[in-house]
Amino acid sequence: MKRKEYPNMIIQPKTRGFICTTAHPEGCAKQVQRQIDYVKGQPALTGPRNVLVIGASTGYGLASRIVSAFGAGANTVGVYFDKAAEGARTASAGWYNSAAFEQAAAAAGTKSYSIVGDAFSDEIKAKTIDLIRTELGKIDLIVYSVASPRRTHPKTGETFSSVIKPLGETYSNKTVNFHNGDVSIATIEPATDDELRQTIAVMGGEDWQMWIDELSAAGVLENDVTTVAYSYIGPEITHAVYREGTIGAAKNDLETTAQRLNSQLSATGGRAFVSVNKALVTQSSSAIPVVPLYISALYKVMKEKGLHEGCIEQMYRLFSERLYASNGVAVDEKGLIRVDDWEMKPEIQAEVAQLWADLTTENVYELSDLEGYRREFFQLFGFETDGIDYEADVNQDVNIPNLR
Numbered sequence: 050m051k052r053k054e055y056p057n058m059i060i061q062p063k064t065r066g067f068i069c070t071t072a073h074p075e076g077c078a079k080q081v082q083r084q085i086d087y088v089k090g091q092p093a094l095t096g097p098r099n100v101l102v103i104g105a106s107t108g109y110g111l112a113s114r115i116v117s118a119f120g121a122g123a124n125t126v127g128v129y130f131d132k133a134a135e136g137a138r139t140a141s142a143g144w145y146n147s148a149a150f151e152q153a154a155a156a157a158g159t160k161s162y163s164i165v166g167d168a169f170s171d172e173i174k175a176k177t178i179d180l181i182r183t184e185l186g187k188i189d190l191i192v193y194s195v196a197s198p199r200r201t202h203p204k205t206g207e208t209f210s211s212v213i214k215p216l217g218e219t220y221s222n223k224t225v226n227f228h229n230g231d232v233s234i235a236t237i238e239p240a241t242d243d244e245l246r247q248t249i250a251v252m253g254g255e256d257w258q259m260w261i262d263e264l265s266a267a268g269v270l271e272n273d274v275t276t277v278a279y280s281y282i283g284p285e286i287t288h289a290v291y292r293e294g295t296i297g298a299a300k301n302d303l304e305t306t307a308q309r310l311n312s313q314l315s316a317t318g319g320r321a322f323v324s325v326n327k328a329l330v331t332q333s334s335s336a337i338p339v340v341p342l343y344i345s346a347l348y349k350v351m352k353e354k355g356l357h358e359g360c361i362e363q364m365y366r367l368f369s370e371r372l373y374a375s376n377g378v379a380v381d382e383k384g385l386i387r388v389d390d391w392e393m394k395p396e397i398q399a400e401v402a403q404l405w406a407d408l409t410t411e412n413v414y415e416l417s418d419l420e421g422y423r424r425e426f427f428q429l430f431g432f433e434t435d436g437i438d439y440e441a442d443v444n445q446d447v448n449i450p451n452l453r
């Protein structure tokens with residue numbers, strides 16, 4: 050492989066398990082543009098005007114930011130944890146995504162700002178509040194979309210690590226190595242009480258509550274402010290390791306937090322929701338055992354039925370048909386917004402369950418959309434994207450225009 054001195058170099062994917070340690074700036078920019086084009090092709094939205102997205106650089110948070118800016122013409126502040134390029138190392142995908150987003154947002158005439166750092170810290174919350182006060186005055190939508198393996202508590206200094214484990218009993222089910230299609234049985238031992246406590250501390254609602262409390266105390270929330278965080282329920286097959294496991298307990302805590310925030314904010318006309326979203330390929334979901342194989346089977350069925358959605362389609366539907374729908378916000382009996390409704394249709398789940406029973410290493414590419422999963426995984430990092438010359442030198446040093 051021909052390699053020049055950085056910053057101009059050929060960038061190829063380098064993977065370690067479910068992590069890709071390189072990212073391609075032009076490929077990431079193209080993926081962001083694809084999402085922007087999708088939103089621009091939909092009817093314009095009325096709703097959010099000044100939006101804070103916490104966890105804004107990839108996955109559902111990035112898509113929420115794109116829908117806010119390009120669907121509703123809103124100004125946005127994005128908070129995320131990403132790294133710039135350094136020496137021979139490329140920047141992370143979220144860095145390149147955010148740079149591309151900010152350039153496009155400026156060209157479209159909306160304001161956008163980035164704060165890069167640990168959203169769990171007091172420092173980043175204070176910095177964000179200062180920025181909002183100076184540049185936007187007040188905000189009317191806060192999207193909380195952080196997915197992290199760790200959190201350091203800002204008051205006690207304790208660092209918690211999350212685990213994805215069942216509770217009570219050992220769980221075994223099929224899983225896949227999406228790089229080579231090997232289907233095997235994953236066996237996961239139950240979490241200890243302390244692992245459960247730590248997972249709730251990382252992925253539960255405490256930090257979301259802290260953000261809203263601090264924004265509120267600083268007087269930067271509009272009276273009719275909306276806040277939303279994201280959750281997942283999913284099928285029977287993954288319940289033991291997801292919804293009834295450690296991460297599900299954290300999501301229960303997030304959902305309880307939404308109820309508390311809703312009572313708090315409704316005093317001035319505000320509201321808080323949890324939206325249950327569809328299972329999709331993101332950096333976070335690829336780290337969960339069993340889930341990538343389930344997503345591959347789900348993609349196969351939903352694509353065949355013309356019901357497939359990615360992050361951007363999900364978030365456009367969340368904003369247009371739920372959060373800012375003219376006839377009010379539809380919720381289920383637990384008060385949750387459900388944009389996983391198509392995933393959970395009984396006929397979709399029945400077909401997935403049938404495929405699941407039959408899936409083996411020998412038939413995985415035929416019975417599931419594992420190839421689609423694998424390609425989307427690489428696209429998260431800007432690879433395998435049409436129209437990009439991956440043999441050409443590219444400048445990996447990309448600036449984020451409004452980084453504070």
Ligand code: NAD
Pocket residue numbers: 103104105106107108109110128129130131143166167168169194195196197279280281325326327328329330331332333334
């Ligand atoms: P993701 O990994 O694509 O995005 C996570 C975001 O959080 C990134 O912008 C990252 O920079 C940011 N982040 C991580 N740690 C941070 C920190 N310490 N400080 C600031 N930012 C930080 O994840 P995703 O899959 O889009 O998940 C977002 C939310 O959606 C999560 O609550 C997840 O449970 C939920 N969800 C995901 C799925 C799915 O299938 N991917 C389905 C339903 C719900």
